[in-house]
Amino acid sequence: MNNKLIKKSIILVILIIVLLINVFGASENSRYSTKITQDYDSSEIKKDYARNFINLIMYAKYDEAYSMLTDTCKKDLFDNDQKKFEEYMKLKIYDQGKIKKTFSYEDAVECIEDDKTIYSQQVHILHRSLGTMIIDEEAMGYDIYEYTSVTMINFKIYENGAYDYKLSLQFIED
């Protein structure tokens, strides 16, 4: 009986060691730092919200982009009409006629709206197109030139928590 107890105790100790390794042990690559919340700049995450929206528009995922908007934005800007939203986005952001588009995302700025903290972020879309200009009608000579136009969108970010958010759009300038 004593021998049996000793054997079982040894097995139990070995199993407990394996269990502890399983719970606490990990390879160096899979460790995360708890300091991450202090070091991590959450404004980077807010930039992702706007990037996410723009990407969806650029790849014609209008359903998903539309679902990211606040109810007020849907109503005020698009009369709750998704078709209208699609047309507007095609015209203002996607703009097939423009050959090159460059997006620049500013940092999200904290602001107060109706006593609630929200974030405001501007995105600049630079459209570049090529045009032709006739310089000599008789000789049918023409010159190719590049022209640019800038669309600015002000995103308002209503965040309940990290990755739990809704957006509101405001086109500032064309």
Added chain:
Amino acid sequence: MGKKVINNLLSIFIVLIVIYLIYSIIEPVFYNKEIVKQNYDKITDEESLIVDSCVKTYLEYCINNNQKEIKGMIPFINKFNMNKYTNLSQMYKEKEIESLDQCIVSGIKKINNSIYQVEVQSRSGNVVDGIIKNTIIIKLKKMGHSFKVYYDMNLNEEGV
């Protein structure tokens, strides 16, 4: 009599630990894209940021085909088929996803106490491919401050 009780208790502890260890080995099998919950658990900002960082680290290694590092992040049961991860890196290469900047974490949900579901959108450099959507499930081992990637939809897609 006392020895019999101790003997029985030891047996129970041994069985329980063995069951737990076996479960922890096969646990990743239970998590896949079929897990769709109606109500996810409430997630804190701190958890979101940790999960975001872990997933981005994993994605970076996948994009750069760092097999050794990936091996440290995947559960024991997946370590026998590392070819899958080579194919995954190859897929990223083919889709012209070359850096983490092309990947955006678009949503994080908490499935249960330690398991999180992350939606990722990767913008392919090849315009024809558009956005590649991915779902990744990770487990945070909070006591050991480490994580394991239980499921990667791209990895389990046919042909990858």
